[in-house]
Amino acid sequence: MDNQQSFPNRVRLALIQMDITIGEPEINRRKVEQLLLEAVGGAQKPDIIVLPEMWNTGYALDRIHELADPEGRITRDMLGSFAKEHGVHIIGGSVAEKKGEEVKNTVYGFNRNGEEILEYSKIHLFQLMDEHLSLAAGSQRGSFDLDGIPAAAVICYDIRFPELTRKLALDGAQMLFVPAEWPHPRLHHWRTLLMARAIENQMIVVSCNRVGESKGTSFFGHSMVIDPWGQVLAEGGEEEEIIFAEVDLAEVASVRGKIPVFADRRPAVYE
Numbered sequence: 001m002d003n004q005q006s007f008p009n010r011v012r013l014a015l016i017q018m019d020i021t022i023g024e025p026e027i028n029r030r031k032v033e034q035l036l037l038e039a040v041g042g043a044q045k046p047d048i049i050v051l052p053e054m055w056n057t058g059y060a061l062d063r064i065h066e067l068a069d070p071e072g073r074i075t076r077d078m079l080g081s082f083a084k085e086h087g088v089h090i091i092g093g094s095v096a097e098k099k100g101e102e103v104k105n106t107v108y109g110f111n112r113n114g115e116e117i118l119e120y121s122k123i124h125l126f127q128l129m130d131e132h133l134s135l136a137a138g139s140q141r142g143s144f145d146l147d148g149i150p151a152a153a154v155i156c157y158d159i160r161f162p163e164l165t166r167k168l169a170l171d172g173a174q175m176l177f178v179p180a181e182w183p184h185p186r187l188h189h190w191r192t193l194l195m196a197r198a199i200e201n202q203m204i205v206v207s208c209n210r211v212g213e214s215k216g217t218s219f220f221g222h223s224m225v226i227d228p229w230g231q232v233l234a235e236g237g238e239e240e241e242i243i244f245a246e247v248d249l250a251e252v253a254s255v256r257g258k259i260p261v262f263a264d265r266r267p268a269v270y271e
């Protein structure tokens with residue numbers, strides 16, 4: 001991984017905590033375009049913008065094969081062009097993507113030159129929301145280089161699998177992005193798991209969860225930015241908003257230096 005980062009140590013983030021109109025990709029795309037403009041339009045332009053999970057269709061699983069973005073082409077064009085035009089990195093939440101005969105839940109990332117730097121399809125499908133009945137699971141980890149920052153992405157339910165995030169940390173990740181559609185009544189799981197992933201891996205965790213109601217399910221937002229010590233630097237409420245925050249990349253090395261978790265591992269005993 002190339003560690004010649006061109007970021008300053010302090011990185012500005014914008015999390016687009018939005019509602020999603022189920023089964024209406026056009027409406028959702030227009031809304032995302034407008035919110036991206038809002039995110040870059042303020043006094044403090046962000047370095048990185050993050051979107052929530054499945055923002056093109058929501059969980060319209062009964063029509064997902066018809067609604068999914070073919071090979072992610074529409075999403076890629078839209079987010080890649082925006083990233084280049086506005087000189088901003090985008091972790092594009094995830095979208096329902098048609099890949100051959102299958103539909104996957106996939107996040108794409110773009111750097112500020114509009115180049116694609118990440119494609120990760122959700123590995124763990126969430127049976128409680130019937131994902132496994134309509135979607136195909138990914139089988140590759142989501143490590144990537146974000147302008148010199150070793151980073152990684154997982155999607156929503158994936159955070160319940162600490163073995164995946166540990167592996168991403170061992171791959172080198174210092175920053176973990178988590179697009180989500182995580183509903184009530186599991187707010188305490190969401191907050192606890194995100195903080196645990198940050199503390200145990202001594203990494204920055206950036207999560208972006210949707211809000212709103214869909215098919216009787218209520219999504220609570222609470223998008224979070226957590227530092228490698230496990231402190232919550234920013235957290236959304238339960239309504240639509242763009243959450244702005246700043247993180248200090250130097251904190252990762254500082255925390256890893258204080259408690260040398262990676263050096264103290266005993267993999268021969270438990271792997």
Ligand SMILES: NC(=O)CCC(=O)C(=O)O
Pocket residue numbers: 053126129155156157158160180181182183186189
């Ligand atoms: N979209 C999801 O993966 C939801 C995961 C979730 O709600 C959970 O409790 O886990």
